[in-house]
Amino acid sequence: MHPILNIAVKAARRAATVINRASTQIDLLTVESKSPNDFVTEVDRAAEKAIIEVLREAYPGHGILAEESGESGAESEFVWIIDPLDGTTNFIHGFPQYAISIALTKNGVPEHCVVYNPVNNELFTATRGSGAYLNDRRIRVSRRVRLADALVGTGFPYREFGNIDAYLAMFRELTQKTAGIRRPGAAALDLAYVAAGRLDGFWEMGLAPWDMAAGVLLVQEAGGLVSDFAGEGNFLTTGNVVAGTPKVFAQMLPIIQSYRNDSIQS
Template structure:
């Protein structure tokens, strides 16, 4: 984790150092539990999974954060009841906090359960509703993606920059298959069907946070998904923005913590991506 020395802190307070430390410690512990979890529960649907490792990771991160910043607010996925309405209520209760930590302790739990090595720890810090720190850590590749508001985004200590593809036909996109099979999944499938013939290819890795990190690093040209939550997007949205990309909702409105239907891109293909999703009636 040599990246820790390459990223400055904000205003003399070690917000970023704490976020990096939390992500690293949780990620290293999660990695030891791969193939070794003991309980598996279903949350919102048969596709929405939780293990004791998710809960343990969140508790570890929360305890570490509150040890350093006891007066900060905390929003973690595992502390929220399942379903989109509960997620929105939980965010509404804390989104105006001066400092709010937004955490997905394992983004990609289904992958973790199956031993598929594509999952991450996502940690963001928002100040009065604006994300100022974003960290996404992939423990299987020991890749740490870090962004600070106004100071750029980095991986392996090197500054990231989004890709240069200027048209959908040159683009590699990513999306997901939402756990909400009544609303979000059918809409996302409409978008998928419309876009597959128009792009170079589409990937679905199973971790929105890593998709956003890969977009920031220039490995993807764009990403969209219907029905995500603040903990899926907050850290990744800052990574993309600080790497020169663009993040909006599916109707083109600027990203904020309440966005659930997201489009992120290198900026060059953003208008085309929004237009195709609108034509496909896949914006939510």
Template structure:
């Protein structure tokens, strides 16, 4: 394992311990609204501090982009992209679908990524050019021939700054002929599930970079493709993402084309 990925794994597991330790004390947690229906807890912040502590102990000069504390440092080469608890709403409701997501960008390019599910103790990891793994076993995207019978993942907009009507139009063109759509509530895990072949494809609008940085690298290293809804490469900036194995990816973009061109 690459030394940088090893630090990401160590940091993710440390954060996972914080998260699990407080999971049976949900009624005592301090919860704040970042905006309507978008929550942050003291556990998010504790887990983030633990991740940054582990990273900076090994690499004190590296820059950080984290969900709760924002940007720290200005290292010209290395920046860590962190979501300490993706799926906070699930966590607060006792739904065991949440994860720690950590990625490392080198000169602006994603190089390493970890998504850690502390409940199931599943560690998804990837390094550029070295493939993707789940608990140290190689994973690959599925390879359906077309959209027939595929299972898709998604996230339904819930914030005021997201365009629900636009999203519903994407849903209406992607759903027909598939085996259905799952909305589990943690984008990082949804993306990791695509990489592991548990979902055949995924799309969402209005994500943040920390929601998807680790997951999209995993999919690419597992043989999949990732783009924005128009097939472009600025998904980390726009927050709009499509991801799947090659043929499903092509089919999703074809179906989305009339929707995104009309937007």
């Protein structure tokens, strides 16, 4: 494992200690609303602090973009993109689908990543050019080639509802043309599941960089394809992402594009 990735794994496990301890006392948590349907707890903040402490100790010159504490050192060539608890809504309801997501970008491109599911002790890792792994076992996207046979993940709009009609149109058509649609509620894990072959495709709009920076690298290193809604690589900027096996991706993208409108960034 690359030395940088070792540090990221150490940071993820440190955050998991915080999250696992709190998961036994969910009823005692203070929950704040950042915006409608977007929540934060003291667990998010404590887990993020634990991650940043590990990363800062090892790489003090690197920039940080974190969900709760914002951005610092953005001018750096290397920037860590961190979601300390992807799936906070799931967590505060005791729904066991959430993860820690950490990615290191170089000039805006993810180079190393960790997505850690503390519930099942599943550690997804990748380094650009070196493949994707689940608990040290190499993973690949599924061999599914037909959209009709594909199990596809998604995320319902929950921050902004201006494009919900376009999203529902995409959902309606893909529901009819796939083997099934799933919405577990943590984009980082959804993308990791595409990389591991558990899902054959995934799409969502309105994501933040920390929701997907690690996951998209996992998919790419597992042999899958990822793009924004225009079929380009600007997903971290636009917040809209499509991912999947090469064949499934190629069948999903035109359907999604057919419902784009002027208010939806690529």
